[in-house]
Structure formats: C-alpha cells, structure tokens
Amino acid sequence: MAKIISGKEVSAQVKERVRLENERLKSKGIETGLAVVIVGNDPASKVYVNNKKKACETVGFKSFEYALPEETTQQELLDLVEVLNKDTKVNGILVQLPLPKHIDETAIINAISPNKDVDAFHPINVGKIMVGDYAFLPCTPAGVMELIKSTGVDICGKNCVVIGRSNIVGKPMAMLLLHSNGTVTICHSKTKNLREICSQADILIASVGKPNFVTTDMVKDNAIVIDVGINRLENGKLCGDVNFNEVEPKASYITPVPGGVGPMTIAMLMQNTLTASKIQNGID
Ligand code: GUN
DSSP states (O other): OOEEOOHHHHHHHHHHHHHHHHHHHHHTTOOOEEEEEEESOOHHHHHHHHHHHHHHHHHTOEEEEEEEOTTOOHHHHHHHHHHHHHOTTOOEEEEOSSOOTTSOHHHHHHHSOGGGBTTOOSHHHHHHHHHTOOSSOOHHHHHHHHHHHHHTOOOTTOEEEEEOOOTTTHHHHHHHHHHTTOEEEEEOTTOSSHHHHHTTOSEEEEOOOOTTOBOGGGSOTTOEEEEOOOEEOTTSOEEOSBOHHHHTTTOSEEOOSSSSHHHHHHHHHHHHHHHHHHHHTTOO
16 A cells, blocks of 8 residues: 655645745845736636745745736737846746647747746756756656655666656656656657556656556556646546556555645745745845
8 A cells, every 4th residue: 555645745844944944035124026927717727826826925925916818919928028027026937838829838938037937947947957957946847856755765776757748847857857866768658668668667757647547557566656647527526647546555655636746836836936036136
C-alpha cells in the first residue's frame, strides 16, 4: 500500500515559508503584488484564478485581478501587459492560459517583462532553467519536486520517466529531475514501448491529460507515482491521469487528484512572486 503524498500539507508549508519571508519584506516597508489576467469565460481558468487570489491573501500579497471579455483583442492585451510591466506595485504578472483562439499566446508571453514572469514561461526564463541557473521556478514541475522531496527519497541516479512533453510541465519537469541527477526519459504520444519504459521508472510522472491513462502494468513495484493530470469526467468529478485505485497498492508513494500537485502549483507561484519582489527591491 502506498503512502499518500498530501499536496495540501506540503503546499501549506511552502506558503507559510513565503508568508514569513513576506513579513520580513513588509517590515522594511515593501509590499508585494501579483497581477492576474484572465481573458474570456473558461470555467476551469476562473477557478484557478480565484485560488491564486486566495493564496495571495494567505501569504499577505496584494493581488490585482484583470478579468477581460472574450472579445479582447491581442493589441488590447499587449497594451495591458505593457502597463503592468511598468507598474511598480506589480511585482509579478500572470496571464492565465489558455487564451482565446484569436490571441497568439507566444506574443503575449514574450511581452511580459522577464523580471515579472512568475510563470517562468518567457524564453529568457526557459533558457535559464535549461542551463540550471534560474530565479523563477517552473511552478508545476517545482511543485512536483517539493512533493518528491517530502518523501525523503533521493532522486540521484533514479530512473525518472515523464509522460508528456508540454512546455509548461513535461519539458521543464525533465530538466529539474536532470538537475537533481535523475536518469530522465520523456515519453509522449509517439513513444514506442510506452508500457515497458514506464514500468522501469523509480519515479513516474504523468502529465498526459487523459483520465486513468496510467494503469498498474505500467508501474514498477514501489515506484513513486506523481499525477499532474486534472481531468473532468462527464459526471463532473475530477480525475487524474493515473488510475489511482489500480496503481496505489503497487506504488510506494502516490499523489491524489485533487489535493496532490494542484495546490503545489499555486504555492510555487507565491514563491516566485516573492522572488520577483526581492529582485526588484534589491533584497537578498
Ligand atoms: N493554465 C494552466 N496552468 C497554467 C499555469 O501554470 N500558468 C498559467 N498562466 N496558465 C495556466
């Protein structure tokens, strides 16, 4: 039977660390602010944005929310980003993805000042992650690293398999595991022998976006299984990429959905916002 890794508990610890450090900044007269921009009416995005606002309150940051209508033009969004780039009360800028189809996401990400890019999506920050010298953490992968760290298992030399190669999760996830000296394989939709590769993983990370994709035959005995997926089933319930009931008895540690990786992403965003504030205010 696996131990359940609680993202709720670990994220609370990260947020408490951030809150205390923010108290120190406040005692120097420094306020930290995060701008969150959402365009359109995606219900899932609205929930995420609301959770980000709540997390700001918990750690003592100011949050500035910009909820723009679906028909907002790319130029209007670029203009807002430019205003936020210049606003000294705003230390971090997050534009919630996905954006409506008529807006080029890359153009928007590239317009955010790299010093305020608390998602670490700007190519400058992505490059820094690649070379291993970075201030801003890629939020979801960094959250996964905290969860693995909470198990006490050392990543060094372990077979790590990441399923999924997105810019937000799969690619930066592989980098962070590599920086911790894991032996890393990235699998994706064109991978041959997926089952065989996954079943050799000491640490298996699923970021596929398909409910119950990882089944027991894909999991090594006593593996650590981290489920990044958040899929909504037809009955309205949330479900991960891992078939939890099947895999749990075989794993040593496993994350639940919800309550696993999800809360970690937001905690790491708080950590990045604090980092942005410190850099912008010249504080160590
Ligand atoms: N949409 C889904 N995940 C994320 C995230 O981490 N950041 C942003 N900006 N949008 C997202």
